[in-house]
Amino acid sequence: MLKDRLVIALGERDGISGPSIEACVRAAGGTVVFGATECFV
Amino acid sequence: MDLHSQEAILRLAGEHGPQKLVVILGAPDPESAEIAAETVVLGDPSYAGPLAGAQLGLDVYHILEDDMRADVPDDVWEEQIGVMADVLDGPAISTAVAAMRAQVPPQS
Numbered sequence: 242m243l244k245d246r247l248v249i250a251l252g253e254r255d256g257i258s259g260p261s262i263e264a265c266v267r268a269a270g271g272t273v274v275f276g277a278t279e280c281f282v
Numbered sequence: 283m284d285l286h287s288q289e290a291i292l293r294l295a296g297e298h299g300p301q302k303l304v305v306i307l308g309a310p311d312p313e314s315a316e317i318a319a320e321t322v323v324l325g326d327p328s329y330a331g332p333l334a335g336a337q338l339g340l341d342v343y344h345i346l347e348d349d350m351r352a353d354v355p356d357d358v359w360e361e362q363i364g365v366m367a368d369v370l371d372g373p374a375i376s377t378a379v380a381a382m383r384a385q386v387p388p389q390s
Contacts, residue, residue, distance in 0.1 A: 258308060
């Protein structure tokens with residue numbers, strides 16, 4: 242599902258962070274084109 | 283969703299085409315996951331950011347959804363997600379995001 246996809250990784254500080262999502266995406270063969278860790282308030 | 287992220291998503295959708303992108307969320311609860319998913323599918327519900335009125339219809343998932351988990355090698359999953367998969371309510375978050383994914387408008 243992620244292999245060869247262009248991925249926008251939108252993590253959240255209180256959930257899963259952007260870098261953690263990015264690492265998972267790369268390990269699954271996807272390409273991260275944007276990543277961020279937001280603070281939902 | 284903060285304005286910087288909305289700007290980036292709008293730019294990337296223009297560069298690559300919405301069909302080539304997939305958004306992966308890490309929101310901590312169903313409510314925030316739903317708002318983030320709505321923003322990239324139907325547009326910014328607060329009408330405050332660049333995605334206001336932009337029905338991009340992007341493919342969107344939460345990292346805790348089963349389809350995502352199945353794609354990630356176990357060692358990476360354990361290192362990067364680990365205990366958070368037990369702390370967060372994955373099934374409820376997945377249901378919220380799937381419901382918004384079902385509202386993707388037809389592509390013209």
